[in-house]
Amino acid sequence: MPISYHGTSRNHAAYMAQGNISVAPGRGEFGQGFYTQHSSGNAMRWAAGRSPNPAVLVVDIPAQDYVNLHRVFFSLKAARSLNRRLRNRNETASYRHGCDVIEGPLVSNPQIQQYKFESKVAENLLNGPVTTRTVI
Numbered sequence: 001m002p003i004s005y006h007g008t009s010r011n012h013a014a015y016m017a018q019g020n021i022s023v024a025p026g027r028g029e030f031g032q033g034f035y036t037q038h039s040s041g042n043a044m045r046w047a048a049g050r051s052p053n054p055a056v057l058v059v060d061i062p063a064q065d066y067v068n069l070h071r072v073f074f075s076l077k078a079a080r081s082l083n084r085r086l087r088n089r090n091e092t093a094s095y096r097h098g099c100d101v102i103e104g105p106l107v108s109n110p111q112i113q114q115y116k117f118e119s120k121v122a123e124n125l126l127n128g129p130v131t132t133r134t135v136i
Contacts (some may be wrong), residue, residue: 001066003058004036004115007047010055013135017057019127023118029083030074030102031095033118034126040136042112060132061125069122072097074104083107 008016023034036059037043047054074082086092100122106112117126125131 001061001063001115002038003060004038005040005043006034006036006057006059007043007045007050008055008057009047009051010053010135013055013057017133017135019133021117021123021126021133023120023123023126026116027093028116029079029086029092029107029114030104030116031082031086031091031097031118032093033096033102033116034123035114035116037106037112037114039112042106042109056136058132058134058136059126060134062130065125065130066101069100069125070119071101071103072099074102076105076107076110079104079107079110 021034026033026035028035040056043056044054047056086095096118100117100119102116102118104114106114117123
């Protein structure tokens, strides 16, 4: 997996960098989970719009460990369809697809790839010793 980025507050990023990432509280275009993306600049812009002290958590999972996760890949059309359905049903904070990770484009910015981690297996990998977590 390429290095990915999660925009948040500096305090929350520091907490997560210690191995405290949770897939439970997140909500987004693909439902409940922990989201990262391949654009550090976009992650920082997202964080800056929501926190007076923004930061980015850099997540680096070794490729050999990432490929062992059960991954689902969404096209832009599938991403838009799921996002529309979740918003219409008010399920952005509860929907899970039943995999470890969903990869697909940001609906609002399709040239940016996002990764939604939703399982305990994925959470354990995110927090485990093989994954590097740093704050910028």
